[in-house]
Amino acid sequence: MPVRVAVDAMGGDHAPGVVVEGVLDAIAEAGDRLTVLLVGREAEVRAELDRIGGAEGEHLRVVDAPQAIEMGESPTVALKAKPQSSIHLGIGAVKQGRADAFASAGNTGAVMAAALFGLGRLPGVLRPALPGYLPTPTGTCVLLDVGANVEVRPEHLVQFAQMGAVFGAAFLGKDDVSVGLVNVGEEPGKGTDTVKEAHHTLRELGERGALRFVGNVEGRDILQHGADVCVCDGFVGNVVLKLAESVATILPAMVKTEIGRQDLDGPSAQTVGGVLKGMLAPFDYQAFGGVPMLGIDGTVVIGHGGSSARACKQMVLSTAGLVEQNLTARIARALHDSSEATS
Amino acid sequence: MPVRVAVDAMGGDHAPGVVVEGVLDAIAEAGDRLTVLLVGREAEVRAELDRIGGAEGEHLRVVDAPQAIEMGESPTVALKAKPQSSIHLGIGAVKQGRADAFASAGNTGAVMAAALFGLGRLPGVLRPALPGYLPTPTGTCVLLDVGANVEVRPEHLVQFAQMGAVFGAAFLGKDDVSVGLVNVGEEPGKGTDTVKEAHHTLRELGERGALRFVGNVEGRDILQHGADVCVCDGFVGNVVLKLAESVATILPAMVKTEIGRQDLDGPSAQTVGGVLKGMLAPFDYQAFGGVPMLGIDGTVVIGHGGSSARACKQMVLSTAGLVEQNLTARIARALHDSSEATS
Incomplete structure (x- = not known):
């Protein structure tokens, strides 16, 4: 079973171009390990796919999200005003079980707020951490x-x-x-x-x-x-x-x-x-590409706003790796074991 | 009028040797600008003076302090247990007007506590800062x-x-x-x-x-x-x-x-x-040698515990410089002006 990663096509300073490019490179490298839901303004995403010479297929599907939250926007305002944003719909895909994880190089605060609201915390987690x-x-x-x-x-x-x-x-x-x-x-x-x-x-x-x-x-x-x-x-x-x-x-x-x-x-x-x-x-932050929000009931990875195509590729591959390593379940177990021991 | 600096001869990892050496070098460099009260265990200080070939004179006087607070000691415990320490007597010299400033590369917490207790805060200062x-x-x-x-x-x-x-x-x-x-x-x-x-x-x-x-x-x-x-x-x-x-x-x-x-x-x-x-x-911390405790009603400079003779020399010269620049009075005035303006 390949890992299914929903990727925010509109996230980051150079989106959607570098994100689409990075996703295609990640798929090429991961082979049968990975499928990607590319979430963003469909026309823009398809234009980038055409430009780069990529296409939908077994490992890639485009999901239309008519709205995009900009890097500088207030997370709380944006989350209410843009319910059809790529961040909402990406998190939604994880919530509905259509994806195993969500990755975004976009507005960190908005991703965190959407993840907290849409997926919630793991049992016992007081505060997610980055x-x-x-x-x-x-x-x-x-x-x-x-x-x-x-x-x-x-x-x-x-x-x-x-x-x-x-x-x-x-x-x-x-x-x-x-x-x-x-x-x-x-x-x-x-x-x-x-x-x-x-x-x-x-x-x-x-x-x-x-x-x-x-x-x-x-x-x-x-x-x-x-x-x-x-x-x-x-x-x-x-x-x-x-x-x-x-x-x-x-x-x-x-x-x-x-x-x-x-x-x-x-x-x-x-x-x-x-x-x-x-x-x-x-010191090259592109090598890993992103970090997971720890304590969320789901795998959500946040990349650097200035991410290049290479950083986006690494973000997607790292996200898949964290799913394969069962990071979220391991965190849940560690917190559960510790609360058992103290209670 | 030369600046009169009381120096903690027992302060720092390599005291009293490097302190005595640094003080002699500072006096040689400063000429008539500086006199030093070297506060510490008299026998040890005099032995170092003999070793280095220095002597008391117009610009240098040794003040006996029978006790010394070690680097690792708890400041609060040490201050009560050792009222005759070089830190106490050095701060005391400033309080009594026999010195214009005190400099120590010793136990930072003890110097701060002794300064706060012995000299107090400038009017209006809520908390001294380093x-x-x-x-x-x-x-x-x-x-x-x-x-x-x-x-x-x-x-x-x-x-x-x-x-x-x-x-x-x-x-x-x-x-x-x-x-x-x-x-x-x-x-x-x-x-x-x-x-x-x-x-x-x-x-x-x-x-x-x-x-x-x-x-x-x-x-x-x-x-x-x-x-x-x-x-x-x-x-x-x-x-x-x-x-x-x-x-x-x-x-x-x-x-x-x-x-x-x-x-x-x-x-x-x-x-x-x-x-x-x-x-x-x-990055050479020896270049300045120490930093003043800001907000104390008096000039108190704290040097690096690992100070060399060169760092001690710079600490003494910097301390004299801060007195010449009227740092303490200027801080008092700045805080006073600001409280006038807001009241």
Whole structure:
């Protein structure tokens, strides 16, 4: 049985062109593993298919969605005003069982709101969370929440840790991921009351073997892979993720300035540029293409607004991979097991 | 009149050796601008002076403090248990008017607590704040708070902005520093309730011309110099500062790995290393040596625990510079003017 992914053809800064292209490439690569419902303004989507030389068939079907939510629109306003948007109808396809997952590089807030409203939360989930990932010298670490929840209670952080551990295991391909709590010091008594209480519960879960909790991770530890999964509220996570991502933007400028200051010759500058390029390769967000909303009763993946065709292709393939790995069911089980143990 | 700086001879991982050395170097450089009270265990301090070949004189006097607070000690416990510590007596010298400022590379929490208790806050200051600084491609930006206040109210953030603007002007040598609020999006409606309310007040102050408020700065903007002064709570600031500082630690490892992967020859590797070294120069925390606690009724500068002799020298010179610039009086005036305007 192929995985059926509904894809938001209108999502992202360069939609629908790059989305259609990415979907065709994903289908070509996945072969019989994948079918796609391409949800968007039918005429526009078909025009793009014609342009690229793709066509509907066994692995691809176009679903008309007469409305599209723009990147800058207010999610709450747009969701009411545009019930026939590609985001609504894509989520609807998952709800009705016509698709196994939904993927969009569109308006993150609108996708999150539509998913929450249309699919709801998994049993026991207090708040869905959005993970991000960061390259480290020894691999990749997962950070969550990165923006869905700017204000949290301790029990939210604890659930982020539990959901993050399941996602981290799937994403990093590791069984026994380490989980750390982002904090201002190593000692358990550090941080806000919320973080201290979360620390206490996470340590108990760790002692019970429900989680490999490694304690607090400080700002300096995050990029040095202090933990496979770093847990924080959505405010801290959003700032940290964007700051870390910006390093990949700033480095080339700093290298260029320094090359000029040292007045290096062409071949030397080229050597330096080559090393820089190799170093920055892991920062390429296009490699994974998107992140799942954790805690939703269904698989919903959100891609980068600036996604290219390659990023869209990876988003679709990653989404299919998460379905194959039963991510949602595994999160549900992890939360259920943990609540059984505490009750 | 020379500036009289009381220096914690026992503060830091390598005290008293590097502190004594740094103080002697600072005096040699500052000439008649500076006198130092070196506060610490007299026998140990004198032994270091002998070792280095320094001596008491017109510009240097040793003050005996029989106790020393260690780096790892709990500030609250240590402050009660060790009333004769170098931190207490150094702050005491400022309080009694025998010194114009106190500088320590020791236990940050203990220095902050002793300063708050011994010198108190400037009139109207709700919470003192600790700034940090980060190199950007176009200069340096100031970030505050970086750890003194992990939980804040909107009015605290507003005062951090006001105090940060005064410090930023002195530190960056600019008249009209821009001030931004660290947030998860550009729009005023983003973030927590606390941040939203602070944004509102800061915008009003900006419209009145009391502050050059440039709005929200996102994580990606901080290192790209989105503002000269970036304001946030001490939790976010601490994580951001340590994360950004860690880049300087991680880059050499990443460069080395990439040089190995590309199997570069010796001269090429050397070229790359040279560029890296030049790029990392601005990340050198020893260049300034320490940061002042803003909002304290007196000048108190905190240095890095790992300070070298050069960092200690810079800490002492920077402290004298802040006294010469009347930082404390300027902060008091800025807060007073602002409260006059609102009342």
